[in-house]
Amino acid sequence: xxxxxxxxxxxxxxxxxxxxxxxxxxxxxxxxxxxxxxxxxxxxxxxxxxxxxxxxxxxxxxxxxxxxxxxxxxxxxxxxxxxxxxxxxxxxxxxxxxxxxxxxxxxxxxxxxxxxxxxxxxxxxxxxxxxxxxxxxxxxxxxxxxxxxxxxxxxxxxxxxxxxxxxxxxxxxxxxxxxxxxxxxxxxxxxxxxxxxxxxxxxxxxxxxxxxxxxxxxxxxxxxxxxxxxxxxxxxxxxxxxxxxxxxxxxxxxxxxxxxxxxxxxxxxxxxxxxxxxxxxxxxxxxxxxxxxxxxxxxxxxxxxxxxxxxxxxxxxxxxxxxxxxxxxxxxxxxxxxxxxxxxxxxxxxxxxxxxxxxxxxxxxxxxxxxxxxxxxxxxxxxxxxxxxxxxxxxxxxxxxxxxxxxxxxxxxxxxxxxxxxxxxxxxxxxxxxxxxxxxxxxxxxxxxxxxxxxxxxxxxxxxxxxxxxxxxxxxxxxxxxxxxxxxxxxxxxxxxxxxxxxxx
Amino acid sequence: xxxxxxxxxxxxxxxxxxxxxxxxxxxxxxxxxxxxxxxxxxxxxxxxxxxxxxxxxxxxxxxxxxxxxxxxxxxxxxxxxxxxxxxxxxxxxxxxxxxxxxxxxxxxxxxxxxxxxxxxxxxxxxxxxxxxxxxxxxxxxxxxxxxxxxxxxxxxxxxxxxxxxxxxxxxxxxxxxxxxxxxxxxxxxxxxxxxxxxxxxxxxxxxxxxxxxxxxxxxxxxxxxxxxxxxxxxxxxxxxxxxxxxxxxxxxxxxxxxxxxxxxxxxxxxxxxxxxxxxxxxxxxxxxxxxxxxxxxxxxxxxxxxxxxxxxxx
Amino acid sequence: xxxxxxxxxxxxxxxxxxxxxxxxxxxxxxxxxxxxxxxxxxxxxxxxxxxxxxxxxxxxxxxxxxxxxxxxxxxxxxxxxxxxxxxxxxxxxxxxxxxxxxxxxxxxxxxxxxxxxxxxxxxxxxxxxxxxxxxxxxxxxxxxxxxxxxxxxxxxxxxxxxx
Numbered sequence: 001x002x003x004x005x006x007x008x009x010x011x012x013x014x015x016x017x018x019x020x021x022x023x024x025x026x027x028x029x030x031x032x033x034x035x036x037x038x039x040x041x042x043x044x045x046x047x048x049x050x051x052x053x054x055x056x057x058x059x060x061x062x063x064x065x066x067x068x069x070x071x072x073x074x075x076x077x078x079x080x081x082x083x084x085x086x087x088x089x090x091x092x093x094x095x096x097x098x099x100x101x102x103x104x105x106x107x108x109x110x111x112x113x114x115x116x117x118x119x120x121x122x123x124x125x126x127x128x129x130x131x132x133x134x135x136x137x138x139x140x141x142x143x144x145x146x147x148x149x150x151x152x153x154x155x156x157x158x159x160x161x162x163x164x165x166x167x168x169x170x171x172x173x174x175x176x177x178x179x180x181x182x183x184x185x186x187x188x189x190x191x192x193x194x195x196x197x198x199x200x201x202x203x204x205x206x207x208x209x210x211x212x213x214x215x216x217x218x219x220x221x222x223x224x225x226x227x228x229x230x231x232x233x234x235x236x237x238x239x240x241x242x243x244x245x246x247x248x249x250x251x252x253x254x255x256x257x258x259x260x261x262x263x264x265x266x267x268x269x270x271x272x273x274x275x276x277x278x279x280x281x282x283x284x285x286x287x288x289x290x291x292x293x294x295x296x297x298x299x300x301x302x303x304x305x306x307x308x309x310x311x312x313x314x315x316x317x318x319x320x321x322x323x324x325x326x327x328x329x330x331x332x333x334x335x336x337x338x339x340x341x342x343x344x345x346x347x348x349x350x351x352x353x354x355x356x357x358x359x360x361x362x363x364x365x366x367x368x369x370x371x372x373x374x375x376x377x378x379x380x381x382x383x384x385x386x387x388x389x390x391x392x393x394x395x396x397x398x399x400x401x402x403x404x405x406x407x408x409x410x411x412x413x414x415x416x417x418x419x420x421x422x423x424x425x426x427x428x429x430x431x432x433x434x435x436x437x438x439x440x441x442x443x444x445x446x447x448x449x450x451x452x453x454x455x456x457x458x459x460x461x462x463x464x465x466x467x468x469x470x471x472x473x474x475x476x477x478x479x480x481x482x483x484x485x486x487x488x489x490x491x492x493x494x495x496x497x498x499x500x501x502x503x504x505x
Numbered sequence: 506x507x508x509x510x511x512x513x514x515x516x517x518x519x520x521x522x523x524x525x526x527x528x529x530x531x532x533x534x535x536x537x538x539x540x541x542x543x544x545x546x547x548x549x550x551x552x553x554x555x556x557x558x559x560x561x562x563x564x565x566x567x568x569x570x571x572x573x574x575x576x577x578x579x580x581x582x583x584x585x586x587x588x589x590x591x592x593x594x595x596x597x598x599x600x601x602x603x604x605x606x607x608x609x610x611x612x613x614x615x616x617x618x619x620x621x622x623x624x625x626x627x628x629x630x631x632x633x634x635x636x637x638x639x640x641x642x643x644x645x646x647x648x649x650x651x652x653x654x655x656x657x658x659x660x661x662x663x664x665x666x667x668x669x670x671x672x673x674x675x676x677x678x679x680x681x682x683x684x685x686x687x688x689x690x691x692x693x694x695x696x697x698x699x700x701x702x703x704x705x706x707x708x709x710x711x712x713x714x715x716x717x718x719x720x721x722x723x724x725x726x727x728x729x730x731x732x733x734x735x736x737x738x739x740x741x742x743x744x745x746x747x748x749x750x751x752x753x754x755x756x757x758x759x760x761x762x763x764x765x766x767x768x769x770x771x772x773x774x775x776x777x778x779x780x781x782x783x784x785x786x787x788x789x790x791x792x793x794x795x796x797x798x799x800x801x802x803x804x805x806x807x808x809x810x811x812x813x814x815x816x817x818x819x
Numbered sequence: 820x821x822x823x824x825x826x827x828x829x830x831x832x833x834x835x836x837x838x839x840x841x842x843x844x845x846x847x848x849x850x851x852x853x854x855x856x857x858x859x860x861x862x863x864x865x866x867x868x869x870x871x872x873x874x875x876x877x878x879x880x881x882x883x884x885x886x887x888x889x890x891x892x893x894x895x896x897x898x899x900x901x902x903x904x905x906x907x908x909x910x911x912x913x914x915x916x917x918x919x920x921x922x923x924x925x926x927x928x929x930x931x932x933x934x935x936x937x938x939x940x941x942x943x944x945x946x947x948x949x950x951x952x953x954x955x956x957x958x959x960x961x962x963x964x965x966x967x968x969x970x971x972x973x974x975x976x977x978x979x980x981x982x
Contacts, residue, residue, distance in 0.1 A: 191602065408567070
C-alpha cells in the first residue's frame, strides 16, 4: 500500500461516529484542563491519559490526540487572556496576545491562535505522514555543534522579545542565565550555586519560574495599581471574529510558523519552546509591522502558535521513526503505546502500520475537532475577563499553585514561587521584560551543554564548532541577523529593512 | 464511553475507607519516571492481590532521590506502613551529592527489578567488538567519546569500572553526559560520538532494526533479546545492574521488618506482579533478606571506589 | 498622583543604582562560587566553572551600564503602588506554604483564595474563606481523586474522601 492508501484507511477508521465522539470528548477535556492557568500541556496530558485506558486502541489513540491538542490550545487561551502561560512554549504567545486582549482584541487573538494551530497541525501532520523518513535523516545530522549553532541563532532571535530597551532586555536575559546555573551541572555532576540546599540541586523548574513570573507577578502588579483605572482591560472592542486585515496579516505567519516549527520539533534537542522563540523573532523581522511588536501585533500570536503546534507534530517524527521520545509529552505518548504492548521504534511503521496511520489520522481529526469546538467558544472564553477581579485572581492563584503543588509539594518550591512572583512584580514595575528571564533559563543550559559536549567530543578543538556546513551555515545566519540590522541602522536606512521584510516570500 | 468515565469518577469518590495493612510508598522522584512507575505498579498489585487494603503513593522529587530519602529517614522512624522505592542511581547520588542521609539510614527490604547496561555503536561504526573498543581506549582514551546518561549515574560508573578493569586510567575517559535518552540515541545513530552506553532496553529496538550493534552487556549473565557477550565473558571483571529496590522505615523491630518483607515477597510472587513486569518490560531480579543486604554493601563499596577514581567523589 | 517622582526631572536615577548593586552582588556571588569549583573541564577544556565566570562578568558589566544610566538620569520613575494588596497576596502565598502540609490542600488553598480576593478589595473573610475552601475542595476532588494528581491531604480531605 502507498502512503496515501494508508492515510485514507486511517481516516476511514477515524470518521466512525463513535470515534468522532471520542475525539470531541478528548478535545473538550483537554481544553477544559489545559485552560486552567499554570497548567501546561504536558501536565494536562499526564493527568488525562488514564481516561483513555480501557478504550479500544483506536478510541484511545484518538482521545489522546484530542486531549493533546486541546491541552495545547487551552494553554494558549489563558496565556492570551490572562497573561498566565503554564509552559515555556506559550510564553511568546502571551507577549503579543495579552496586549491584544487588553486592547479588546482578545477575540481575534484567540481566533488566529486557533486557526493557526489548525493550519499548522494539518500541514505538519501531512508532513509527518509523507516526509518523516527524510526529515529524520536531517535530525540525525544534528549533533552537539549544530545544536550549539542553533542556540546561538535562538539567542540572537530572542532580542526580538527585549522590548524597547536593550539594556533592560539583556539584564532580564542574564538574570535567567544566572538562575539557570543553580543546581547540578548535567555534564560533570558538579553542584553549582546550591549552597547546601538539597532542593536546589535539581535547579529551578521552568514551569515554576514561568508561573511565578507571569501569573503571580501579574496578580501582584494588577493588585498594586492604585485606582487601576489606567489599566482597564477591555473585554471586547470591535468584533470577536478576525477582520479582513487580521486574516491578511495572519496567513503568512501561520505558514512561516509551520515551516519553522516542524523541523525544529523533529530534532531530538529542538522542541516547541525553541521553535516558538525563533518564530517570534522571525515574525518581528519579516512581518513588516515591527513597530507594533510589544504592543499587540497579531503576527506575534499567529506565528509562534503555528510553530508551537507544528513542533508538536514534529516531535512525532523521531518518536515514530526512531523510537526516540524527545519531549515530556512524547514520553507520555510512549507510555500510551506501551498499553498496547507496542514499543515505538525504528520498526513501528513496518510492524504496526494500522496504529501509526491511525494515530496520524487521529491527529488530523482532532485538529478539525479543535477548531469546531473552540471557534464558537471564543466568545465564551472572553467572558473570563468580565469575572470580577477578586474572584478571577483568587482563582488564578489557586490554580497557579496547584500545578506546582501537584508536581512537587515542597515548601522550597512554594517559597520559590513566592520569591519569583515578587521579582516578576518588581521587574514589571520598572519596565524590565519578563519573557527573556524564562528564555534564559531554557536556552542557557542548552547552549552551555551543547558547547561543552561538542568541545569534549573534539577534545577541546574549538574549530569543530564551524567544521560542518550545517553548523557554519546556521552561525552565518545568526551573524547576519545580528549585524545586518545594525549596519542598516548606521546608514540611516532603517526603512530599507522593512522594505526587504515586506518583499520576502 | 460516558459510562467508563462516570464509573471512574464514582469508584474514586467512594474509595473504600482505610483498612489494616495500609502502606504509603514514597517515590523519591517526579511523577512519570522509573521510580514513580515502580511505586505505582506496587500500589496496583498490592491492592489488586489483596495484600494491602489501601496504598498511597507520595512523590518527593529531587537530587537523584536524596531529597526524598532524607525526608523519609527523618520522618518515618519506627512506622511499618512507610515504604520508599529507590535504586542503584540513588547509591551514586548519595555519594556525589554528599548527602547527609544514606541507605544505612533506612531498612532495605528487597531488590525488585533490574536491567543490564548495554554498550552499543551505530551499525555504520567500524568498531565490531568490545575488545576493539577497549584497544582504542588504551591507545588514546580521549578519542573514544561515550554518550550516556547523567554524570555519576550508572552508565558513567560502568564506563569507569570498564576502564579500570581494562587498565585504562578512569580519570581519562571522555564521557559525554546527555539528559534524555532520545538525544543520546540520536547522537549515537548520527555517529556524533564513538559509542553509546545506556539501559539495554533503550538499545534493543535499534539493534533489532539493524541500526545499532550491541557490543556488550554489563550483567553477569547474557541479557534476553541480545547475544552480545557480557563484559565478564569478554574478559573484564565488571558486573553492574541498574536495579530498583524497596526499603522500609528505619528503627523497625525484627517482627515488623519480617512482616513488610513477607508482604513484598507475596507481591513479587503474585500473578499480578508477573503480568505487570511483562507489560512494563522489566526483568525480575528479586533478591531479599541477608543476600540483598550483602550485595548492597558490596555495590556501595565498589561504587564509592569507582566514583573516587573518576574524580566525582573526594 | 501618578508619576510623582518625575516632578524632580532628570535627577540621578536611584532605582538604577539599586538594580546595579543587585546585579553586581549577583555577579560577585557567581564569580566567587566559580572559584570554589574544582576544575572538571576534562576533554572540553571548559568545565562547570567557566559558565559561572562568563555569566558573572556579564552581570557585572550590566551593573556598570546601570550605573552609567543612573548618572545620566532616570527614565521617569514609577507610578505609586499600593502596599496593602501586595501584602495580602504575598501573605496568602506564605500562609498557603505554611498550612499546606499541616492543614491540607483545601484549607491552605482556601486561605490563599480569600487573601487574594482581599487584595482585590473583597475583604469579607466570612464570605470569601468558606467559598475558597469549598472551591479548593472541588479542585482537590477533581485533581486528586479523579485525576490522581497527588495533593497534600489534611483532616478535611480525610473526612470527606476517607484518606
